[in-house]
Amino acid sequence: MPKTSYYTATTLDGYIADADNSLQWLFEADSGDNSEFADFFASVGAFAMGRTTWEWVIDHEDLRADPGKWHGYYGDVPAWVFSNRPLEPVPGVDARFVRGDVRPVHAEMTAAAAGKDIWLVGGGELVGQFADAGLLDELIVGVAPVTLGGGAPLLPRRLESSRLTLTGARQVHQFAYLTYAVS
């Protein structure tokens, strides 16, 4: 059964980006060779993100100048980008721009993933909409050794322990990987 997973790095106080929408704090933390993500992404058949995350990836990686980088990271796995306003496509990047209800998009992603898993990249509010619709199966957080005191929230929802089950906790270099099943 394919899973829909929110896989993300976070600070130990629950922020996925700082108040300036930067991830500099994250790159200062020792993550080793980042093989955790490679292992995770190997099972992913479709992924989704919000507009802010998309714009960060495009700008940070300078993909408009070098769109081939996208393929290097994500291969041929299709991406869905939720945005309430029009976004400019990047040539060679398989991203579909969508808006509104996450449920029909999730059905479309599930079909495209053809038995593989769905990755929700973020941000927190978009993932919250999937959780609200009962479409979030797993939460995998790589906790960086950082507190920010403010920024973009990990998951701005109340999910109590009746809905979350800790299934794994382990250290990989300076990151603590915590995995939860969501019901």
Add this chain to the structure above:
Amino acid sequence: MIVVKTQYYTATSIDGYIADSDNSLDWLFEVDEGTDNPFGAFFAGVGAFAMGATTYEWILANDNLLDEPQNWHDMYGGVPCWVFTHRDLPPVPDANIFFISGDVKRVHEAMVVAAQGKNVWLVGGGDLVGEFADQGLLDEIILGVAPVTLGAGAPLLPRHLSAHQLALTQVAQMGQFAYLSYAVGSLADFGRHKAAEVLSSHDPSEPAAIIR
């Protein structure tokens, strides 16, 4: 080498809140702790502890301490407690509690002396712990992460501490809690492996040299 540590030991949600918006911990008490809650072993190493007024008032009400002061002694014995407050708060009868306000540095010196070689525990809240961190007085953070997101509430630690200031020293699962331990500040600067070694070597039954 033995180090007297000032430790922030607390439960938190995955998204970094120590209490919800109603200042409640009901979400926490529903969580399966497993068979051995590590708090007892932790508190055995504590010689002095401090908390803010909100935390103190929460404990007063939750444990009905004004009517049943024995509950305080059952939890904390005679270990001295400092409560930071700008208000007049009712004392727990016959408990070893000091009400103070102002600079954490001066209070911390008194706590270290009173702790007699044992550790100093910062209970919370987040801003009080932040004041200790601002002064370079925080050595270790131990978090019991509950399988809960709250989306809002009282922040764990409203400060920016970078990866240069924090070193992850341990990850453990107990029941439904994930315990994460971090060396802070100068201990983090020791290097990751050295920090882990030092933090795991402290036997509170032995006399300690105070490094400050």
